[in-house]
Amino acid sequence: MATWTFLLKEFYSHKKMDPLFIIERFYTPGTKLHQVLVEHSQIVTKKSLEIARNLIHLNPDLDFIKDAAMLHDIGIYLTRAESIGCNGEAPYICHGYLGRMLLDEQGLTPEYGLVCERHTGAGITKENIISNGLPLPKRDMVPISLEEKIICAADKYHSKNPKHADKKITTIQIIEELEKINKNHAQRFSGWAEEFKL
Ligand SMILES: [Fe+2]
Numbered sequence: 001m002a003t004w005t006f007l008l009k010e011f012y013s014h015k016k017m018d019p020l021f022i023i024e025r026f027y028t029p030g031t032k033l034h035q036v037l038v039e040h041s042q043i044v045t046k047k048s049l050e051i052a053r054n055l056i057h058l059n060p061d062l063d064f065i066k067d068a069a070m071l072h073d074i075g076i077y078l079t080r081a082e083s084i085g086c087n088g089e090a091p092y093i094c095h096g097y098l099g100r101m102l103l104d105e106q107g108l109t110p111e112y113g114l115v116c117e118r119h120t121g122a123g124i125t126k127e128n129i130i131s132n133g134l135p136l137p138k139r140d141m142v143p144i145s146l147e148e149k150i151i152c153a154a155d156k157y158h159s160k161n162p163k164h165a166d167k168k169i170t171t172i173q174i175i176e177e178l179e180k181i182n183k184n185h186a187q188r189f190s191g192w193a194e195e196f197k198l
Pocket of ligand 1: 040155
């Protein structure tokens with residue numbers, strides 16, 4: 001008997017990817033959380049495409065970026081972050097790898113889930129996870145592909161928190177904030193900022 005995952009894979013292989021359709025499987029339209037997620041994801045998608053269009057010589061996959069950026073935060077509802085209306089169980093830092101699990105379960109090809117898993121902070125290394133006792137699976141979660149790096153970088157320019165959502169965030173501010181968390185995060189982001197001319 002065909003499994004649910006198999007049927008979903010069949011579905012997606014015949015249908016053009018629709019990130020909003022996938023989001024609606026987990027978030028009810030009309031709720032605050034759906035609005036917060038969709039608005040943030042649209043802003044990150046726009047920023048990601050802006051960055052990517054300045055890097056045409058590196059041949060970024062614009063179609064993939066458009067869909068993957070819309071889905072990068074799909075795991076947030078499973079975490080606890082009351083300021084943005086998330087009432088799940090897991091610590092907020094888990095939303096990346098939990099999002100990967102959701103997208104893998106939906107039958108999407110693995111690259112989409114990897115964008116979710118590798119976008120928190122400026123990526124998180126296995127060493128960082130172990131030395132800080134972070135509640136994450138012990139593996140490297142650092143952006144590797146150009147598309148993963150672009151979406152991770154773009155995400156830092158917008159806050160989902162409604163109190164800060166309208167604030168313009170500068171590259172310098174991002175580096176300063178990342179430095180407070182971990183020097184390596186700040187260094188990684190600074191490298192992208194230079195490479196992507198942010
Ligand atoms: Fe995000």
